[in-house]
Amino acid sequence: MVTITDISKACGVSRATVSKALNGAPDVAPRTAQRIREKARQLGYLPNATARALKVGRSYNIGVLFSDATGGGISHEYFSRILESVKAEAEALGYDITFISKDLGAMQMDYYEHAKYRSCDGVVIASADFTDPAIMRLAMSEIPTVTLDYTFDSRTSILSDNVRGMETLVRFVYENGHRKLAFIHGEITSVTQKRIASFKKTCAELGIPVPPEYIRPAVYHDPRSSGLATRALLELNERPTCIFYPDDLSFLGGMSELERHGISIPKDMSVVGYDGIPLSQVLRPRLSTYRQAAERMGQEAARRLVEQIEHPDTWLPQQITVEGELLRGDTVRRLD
Amino acid sequence: MVTITDISKACGVSRATVSKALNGAPDVAPRTAQRIREKARQLGYLPNATARALKVGRSYNIGVLFSDATGGGISHEYFSRILESVKAEAEALGYDITFISKDLGAMQMDYYEHAKYRSCDGVVIASADFTDPAIMRLAMSEIPTVTLDYTFDSRTSILSDNVRGMETLVRFVYENGHRKLAFIHGEITSVTQKRIASFKKTCAELGIPVPPEYIRPAVYHDPRSSGLATRALLELNERPTCIFYPDDLSFLGGMSELERHGISIPKDMSVVGYDGIPLSQVLRPRLSTYRQAAERMGQEAARRLVEQIEHPDTWLPQQITVEGELLRGDTVRRLD
DNA sequence: TTGTATGCGTTATCAT
DNA sequence: ATGATAACGCATACAA
Numbered sequence: 228m229v230t231i232t233d234i235s236k237a238c239g240v241s242r243a244t245v246s247k248a249l250n251g252a253p254d255v256a257p258r259t260a261q262r263i264r265e266k267a268r269q270l271g272y273l274p275n276a277t278a279r280a281l282k283v284g285r286s287y288n289i290g291v292l293f294s295d296a297t298g299g300g301i302s303h304e305y306f307s308r309i310l311e312s313v314k315a316e317a318e319a320l321g322y323d324i325t326f327i328s329k330d331l332g333a334m335q336m337d338y339y340e341h342a343k344y345r346s347c348d349g350v351v352i353a354s355a356d357f358t359d360p361a362i363m364r365l366a367m368s369e370i371p372t373v374t375l376d377y378t379f380d381s382r383t384s385i386l387s388d389n390v391r392g393m394e395t396l397v398r399f400v401y402e403n404g405h406r407k408l409a410f411i412h413g414e415i416t417s418v419t420q421k422r423i424a425s426f427k428k429t430c431a432e433l434g435i436p437v438p439p440e441y442i443r444p445a446v447y448h449d450p451r452s453s454g455l456a457t458r459a460l461l462e463l464n465e466r467p468t469c470i471f472y473p474d475d476l477s478f479l480g481g482m483s484e485l486e487r488h489g490i491s492i493p494k495d496m497s498v499v500g501y502d503g504i505p506l507s508q509v510l511r512p513r514l515s516t517y518r519q520a521a522e523r524m525g526q527e528a529a530r531r532l533v534e535q536i537e538h539p540d541t542w543l544p545q546q547i548t549v550e551g552e553l554l555r556g557d558t559v560r561r562l563d
Numbered sequence: 564m565v566t567i568t569d570i571s572k573a574c575g576v577s578r579a580t581v582s583k584a585l586n587g588a589p590d591v592a593p594r595t596a597q598r599i600r601e602k603a604r605q606l607g608y609l610p611n612a613t614a615r616a617l618k619v620g621r622s623y624n625i626g627v628l629f630s631d632a633t634g635g636g637i638s639h640e641y642f643s644r645i646l647e648s649v650k651a652e653a654e655a656l657g658y659d660i661t662f663i664s665k666d667l668g669a670m671q672m673d674y675y676e677h678a679k680y681r682s683c684d685g686v687v688i689a690s691a692d693f694t695d696p697a698i699m700r701l702a703m704s705e706i707p708t709v710t711l712d713y714t715f716d717s718r719t720s721i722l723s724d725n726v727r728g729m730e731t732l733v734r735f736v737y738e739n740g741h742r743k744l745a746f747i748h749g750e751i752t753s754v755t756q757k758r759i760a761s762f763k764k765t766c767a768e769l770g771i772p773v774p775p776e777y778i779r780p781a782v783y784h785d786p787r788s789s790g791l792a793t794r795a796l797l798e799l800n801e802r803p804t805c806i807f808y809p810d811d812l813s814f815l816g817g818m819s820e821l822e823r824h825g826i827s828i829p830k831d832m833s834v835v836g837y838d839g840i841p842l843s844q845v846l847r848p849r850l851s852t853y854r855q856a857a858e859r860m861g862q863e864a865a866r867r868l869v870e871q872i873e874h875p876d877t878w879l880p881q882q883i884t885v886e887g888e889l890l891r892g893d894t895v896r897r898l899d
Numbered sequence: 900t901t902g903t904a905t906g907c908g909t910t911a912t913c914a915t
Numbered sequence: 916a917t918g919a920t921a922a923c924g925c926a927t928a929c930a931a
Contacts, residue, residue, distance in 0.1 A: 228679075228908090230909085231908070231909070231910095232908080237732065240917075240918085241917065241918045241919075242909085242910095242918090243910080243918060243919080243920090244916085244917055244918070245907065245910085245916075246910055246911090247910090247917090250647060250910085254916065254917085255916065255917080256916055258916085259916080259917085273615075273672075273676055273679050274908090274909085275680070275681055275682065275907090275908055275909070276680050276681050276682065277613055277616045277617050277622065277681075277682045277907090277908080277909095278617050278907070278908035278909045278910090278923090279908080279909055279910075280909095280923095281613050281614050281617055281900090281907090281909075281922095281923050281924065282906080282909045282910050282911085282922075282923050283907080283910065283911090283923085283926090284910080284923075286613065288661070295647065300647060301643050301646055301647050301650075302635070302640060302643040302644050302647055304638060305645045307637050307638040308638050309635055311636060311637050311638055314637075314662055314664075318664055318667055318668070319668065320661075320668060320741070321667055321669065321670070322667075323661050323662065323667065323669025323681060324661065324662045325659050325660065325661045326650055326654075326660045328650075328654055330654070331654055331657055331658075331659065332654070332656060332657025332658070333657065334657070336609075340609055343564075343609050344610060344611070344612050345612050345613075345659060346611065346612065346613050381858065387762055387913055432911095440781065450845045453618075476842070476845075479845040479846065480845065481843070482847070483845070483846075484846055484848040487847075505774045506815070506842065507784045507814070509812075509815045509816065509819070510815065510819075510821055511818070511819040511823075546914095561644070562618070564924090566923095566924055566925085567924070567925065568924080568925095576902085577901065577902045577903075578902090578924090578925080578926095578927080579901075579902060579903075579904095580900085580901060580902070582924095582925065582926055582927085583926085583927090586926080587907075588927095590900065590901085591900070591901080592900060592901085595900080595901085599920085610922090610924090610925085611924055611925070613923090613924080613925095614907090614923070614924035614925045614926090615924080615925055615926080616907095616925095617906095617907050617908065617909090617923090617924080617925075618907055618924080618925045618926050618927085619907085619908080619926070620907075639903090687929095839916080843918095
C-alpha cells in the first residue's frame, strides 16, 4: 500500500506538505503541489478512508436500515427502488453506503450501537418496525437520521403522499361511476392508517357510504391473504363494484380468486392497486394504480441527510412529502 | 464518545490492559477483566471499528458490487434476493456490507480503487459487465473476491446451474410430448451462452430439430422485447408448441402478446420461464419454470469469501454450482 | 499479571 | 512555503 509517507520520501518533502498538496490547501507552492500530485498518481496512491475518518471524525459513510422482519425487506420492489436511489444519490455526494442491522456476528448491538461502531455520519431508516425501541433509540440519538414513511419528533422524514394517493384513487373510481368501494388494507402501520383514513374521508366527502364489511385486513405483499379477503368480499350479499388492494403485488392474489369465480376484470369487477411497480403496467389489462415516487424519495432522503451532516448549524427538521401519480390503467370499468 | 482511555482512567489501569480485557486476552487477571468489562458496559463503551481497522489491517467490511448498468440492478428480484442473503450471511459472520461503485462523488475511482479506499477485506461481484476492464482489474487484484455467475481464472465463483436448469426444462417439456420448442433468450452473456448451448444440446440428445428461427433474441427483464419475439414466433408458418422465455418477468410480455392473438395458455401454447420468482407462482395458471437458488448462492458467496479472507493460506479457488429446482406449474400442456 | 511504548495513515496546529 | 509534532482510538511486542 502506498501512503503519503511514500510520496513524501519520493518527493523529498514532509508528509504534512504532501497531505496539504493532495487536499488542495492554499499554503503550498503551486509547483511543489503539482510535483506531488504527479508523483502520487504515478505511484498509484489512494487515500485511506479509514485513517482519514479516524483523524477527522467523519467517515463519509452513511448507514441504511432495512429491517427485513417487517416485510419491508430489500427484495420488495418499492424498497429496492428506494435503496437504489439512496445509493445513487449518496454516491454522487461522495458518501458510501453500509447496511445497519442488529446482531453483527457474535456481538450484540442494537441499531444505534452498530451505527456508532461503524462511525456512520448519518443513517437512512428506510423500512423498520417503528415501534421497536431500538429504532426509537437510533432516531432520537445524536446521529443524523432521515426516516421514510414515518415521522419522529424533530427529525427529518420523507413521506409518500398516502393521503393524497388514496384520495386520488377514490375520486378516480368515483368519477367512473362506482359507489360501492371495498378496501383491502395491509397490516396496521402509520402508512396503513393514513390510507384507511383517507379512503373513508374521501368517501364521506363524496357521499358514499362505507359499510364496515367493505374494509378487510390483509398483509402487504402477500397475494394469498388478499386472495382470502377477496373471497370474503365476494360472499357478501351486496358485492362491491370495485376493490382496492393493499399493493400491486397483493392484487395478484385477488386476480386469481376472481378468475376462479369466473369474474372478469374489469367487466364484472373493477380493481385498483397501489405502488405502480413495473409489473402492474405489464399485466393485461394494465392495473389502475397509484405510482409511488420511490426514486425521488430515496434521492430526497440522501440529500437531506447529507445536508444535515454537512450543515448541522443551519439545519432544521422537515417533513417532505413526495407526490406520486395516478396510473389510470384499464382495470376500472366505466359504470353507467 | 467513550474510549478505552476513559475506561482505563475509571478503572485505574492502563489502556493496554483494558484492550486485552475487552478482547478476552488470556494474560489478564480474571478479576480485573471482570471489573473492566463491567465498567465498559456501565460507561456505554463501543469499540471503534475504524480505529481497529487502521491498527489491525482488517476492516471486517466486505464490498458488494452491483453495476446497475447491465440490467442486473438491485431491483431485479434475482439480485435483490442474492443481496439479501449475502448481507444476512456476512452479518452472521461479523462482517458489514458496503456497496462498491465507480465514481464516488468528485473522485474518480474504479472498482478496485474504491474497494481499497474503503479497506474492504473482500468483494462479492454479484452483477456486472464482466467485459469491463475495471471489473477484471478488481477480480485479478490481491483483494479476495467471489464472483457470481461468472468465473475468472484462479478465483472463486458461485454459479447457478444454467446448464442443468435448461436441460431440466427441455426434458420436462419433451416428456409432455412437445417436439417444437422455441427459445427466446436474453442478451448474450456467459449465462445466456450456457443456456442456449444446453438448450440445443439437450434437444439434440432428444433428437429434436431446432430450426434457427426458433431461437430469438430479447432482453432480460424486459417484457416488451419478449413480447416482440413472441409475435415473431407466431408469424412463422410452423409455430412452436412451447416457448421458453428468458426469465419469468419477460414471460409477462409474451403472455400479453399471446392473449392479444386469442391464444390461451397452455391450451393453445405452452410456455416456460426461468428464475422461479414468487410472482411466477402467484399467476394463474402457475408458470412452469426453474427456480434459481438465489438465497443459497448469496450465502455460499459470503461464506467462501470470508473463508478466503480468514484462511488465505489454506484457501483454494473453487467453482461452486448451486442447483435450482423445477417448478412444474401449469403452463406446459400434455400433448398426445 | 500489568504497564510502556510504538505505530497504523492521516490531518491540523504551530513553528520555522 | 514548509516541516516538526501531536493526535484520532486501538492493539501488540516487549519490558517490568
